Amino acid sequence: MTAVVTTALAVIGTLLGATVTGVFQHLAAGRTERAAARARSRQDALDAVADLVAADSAHRQALRMRLEAKLSGTATDAELFELRTASHITRAATKRPYALVRLLVPDPGVKAAADAMITATYDMVDARTPDELDTAQKRSRTAHDHFIDTAAEFFDTER
Structure with a gap:
């Protein structure tokens, strides 16, 4: 009889051990997946910020060239058309990263700063003098x- 009880306890202990191990593995896998998802989300947000910064710089430069040509009065209509087209392309390029941010x-605070940056760049077209x-x-x-x-402050505190 003791052999049966000992065997039964050994089997029950093995099953409980396997169950506990399985539960811990499941919990660890869930934590790993959540950490990976957070890392992906953070990287996507960082990429959106970097893309918006680059797009805004390109648009500001295109606007500067277009408006300098316009205000100087020396550019031909064809040159102005080309510069306007270029600035429209760079403006369109800001839309996706802006939306992603x-x-x-x-x-x-990051959203408000993005709004202010985009608005300030777009407002360059209102300039009437050099x-x-x-x-x-x-x-x-x-x-x-x-x-x-x-954005840097936000990402530094988000870690």
């Missing part, structure tokens, strides 16, 4: 730098 970065253009470009660069600083 708005969707992927939960921080309201001095106004210089001032508008400085505002755009300042907003650009503020966006980078705000």
Whole structure:
């Protein structure tokens, strides 16, 4: 009789050990998957920020070239058309990363800084003189730098 009890206890212990091990493995796998998903989300958000920074810089440069040509009065209609087309392309290139920043970065400060940066760059088109253009470009660069600083702070505290 003792052999049967001993065997039964050994089998029950083995089954309980396997069950506990399985539960712990399942929990560990879930934690690993969640950590990987957080890392992917963080990287996607970082990529969106970097893409928006690059797109904003390209758009600011295209606007600068277009508006300098327009304000100088020396550009031909064909040149102005080409520069306007280029600035429309760069503006369109800001849309996707801007939307991704708005969707992927939960921080309201980063979103507000992105809004301010995009607005400041778009507002360059309102310049009517070279001095106004210089001032508008400085505002755009300042907003650009503020966006980078705000995003960097968010990602530093998110770790």
